[in-house]
Amino acid sequence: MLRESGKLPTETDVLVLGSGIAGHCAALAAAEAGAEVLLLEKSSQPGGSSAIAGGAFVFCGTEEQAAAGQKDSLDALRQDLLESGKNQNNPELIERFLDSQLETYTFLKRHGVKFELHVVPEPAISRAHVTGTGRAITVLHMAVQAEPRIHYASKSPGIRLHRSTRSGRVEGAAVLFGDQETFIQTRGGVILATGGFSRSRELLQTYAPELVSAVKHGGIANTGDGLMMASDLGAGHADLGYVSGSFGGGIRNYPHNEAKADEIPPLLFSFLEGGIMVNKHGVRFVNEGQSYKALSNIGMAQPEGIGFQIFDDRLMQRSHQDTSVNNYREALLAGYIQSSDSIAGLASLMGIDPMVLQRTLDEYNRHAAKGGDPEFGRAINLFPIDQPPYYIAATGNALTSTYGGITTDGDMAVLDWFGAPIEGVFAAGEVVGGFHGAGYYSASSLSSSATFGRIAGVNAAGAMT
Structure with missing residues (x-):
């Protein structure tokens, strides 16, 4: 495998492993x-999962919210985070x-990141500040390259943390660079920002075996390196029992x-915007107006674990752009969505009984036109699917992120199983467990990773000996 060539510093104040949103914020904050x-960075390009995520950040009290007349509060955001996490979140985080x-x-x-508030209908609170897929990483990486205190190298994965036999403090890490193992000594600390383990079959088999065959959407280098390195030193674990997919x-x-193997498929949630889902028998099986996380287990229970999303031209005209989520036009060009001028044509494309599928659509449309869904009780984005051409997408459970990992305190210092800090090592991003709890509040991943990365960077810099 080709790796970075040249020279790598053998000592530094702060070593950051991983260059997603958490790693970039940690590096910039430490340098400042x-x-x-x-x-x-382990892979050839910076960004990891952050570079392919939808690009939305949850924030409260912003200029964009004020301009849109959004009334929000930290108490309301706290309540929503705890409710989504089923009160299993770490209160300190x-x-x-x-x-x-x-x-x-x-x-x-x-640092140049530009936000646009995604406004949702009331009474919901608009908090998702969108940037576009990969844009925040691009801007932050330019800031990293312009910062003289930061040295960046790709294709350089961390292998193992090294602890002083005298003090017990983590004093550096072994990394692979140019096909050679190199030890990097640190004066302040090592920050683990290595992402999750959605691409590790072994770790999925251990912590979430039901997701081993799920469609993989996370960064291709997300194989749990940080989780394993920290666990080797006795780091505690949190939220690993709550790893779930997104249907x-x-x-x-x-x-x-x-x-x-290295494919990063699009995320298609047309069912949240007015489409419906059927199984291989051509019948609906769920109230589609639920979150993609809530639909995970229901979708997996269908034949072959596949749900077929169906929508019409009305929704295609609302295709999202510059994002990996609900970019219908791009997915159509790439073969993830197929089209036909008739419902029977869609059925033939997917091997579904055309008469059954037509009957399903006719019944749904009849009730939707009256504003009801007696079969499943759907109440959100309920309208007929009757404007050709029609579209269908075969979709399965996608593993975007694992959102469970090692324990930290509020300063992002890694804690052992007994709650004591492991001196010299910090963590941020998807490798950390505890913030999300037993669920996931939409768009909170990038904002929490950026926040905790910044905190880890400041504290690692402050720990310089």
Whole structure:
């Protein structure tokens, strides 16, 4: 495997492993605090899962919210985070996020990230500040390259953390660089921002065996490196029992599947915007107006674990752009969505009984036109699917992120099983467990990763010996 060539510093103040949103924010914050920083990325390109995510950040109290007349509060955001996490969230991480999220918003804007508020119908509160897929990473990486205190290298994965036999403090890490193992000594600390383990069959088999065959959407280098390195030192674990999929991962050219090992399929949630879902028998099986997380287990229980999303031209005209989520036009061109001028034509494309599918659509449309759904009780985005051409997408459970991992305190210091800090090592991003709890509040991943990355960077710089 080709790796980075040249020279790598053998010592630094702060070593950041992983260059997603958490790693970039950690590196920039540490450098601004006066530290020399070495930022290493395992793959050939920066960004990881952050570069392919939808690009939305949850923030409260922003200029964009004020301009849109949105009334929000930290108490309301706290309630929503805890409700989505079924009150299994780590209170210390929730409070640290709430206290620091607005500073992170300002930090990101100062570094050139531009936000646009995604306004949703009342009574819901509009908090998702969109940037477009990959845009925040692109801007932050330019800031990293312009910062003289930060040295960046790609194709340089961390292998193992090293602990001083005398003090017990983590004093550096072994990394692979140029096909050689190199030890990097740190004066402040190592920050693990290595992402989750959605691409590790072994770790999925251990923590979430039901998702081993799920459509993989996370960063291709997300194989749990940070989780394993920290666990080797006795780090505690949190939320690993709550790893779940998101129903809506595109399956290309179904039924002639052509998935590749490193493929990153689109996320298609047309059912949240007015489409419906049927199984291989051509019948609906759920109230589609639920979150993609809530639909995960229901979708997996269908024949072959596949749900067929069906919508019409009305929804195609609302195709999202510059994002990996609900970009219907791009998915159509790539073979994840197929089209026909008739419902029977859609059925033939997917091997579904055309008479059954037509009957399903006729019944749904008849009730939707009257504003009801007696079969499943759908009440959100309920309208007939009757404007050709029609579209169908075979979708399955997608594993976008694992959102469970090692334990930290509010300063992002990694804790052992007994709750004591493992000196010299910090963590942020998807590798950390505890913030999301037993669920996921939409668009909170990028904002929490950026916030905790910034906190980890400041504290690692402050720990310089």
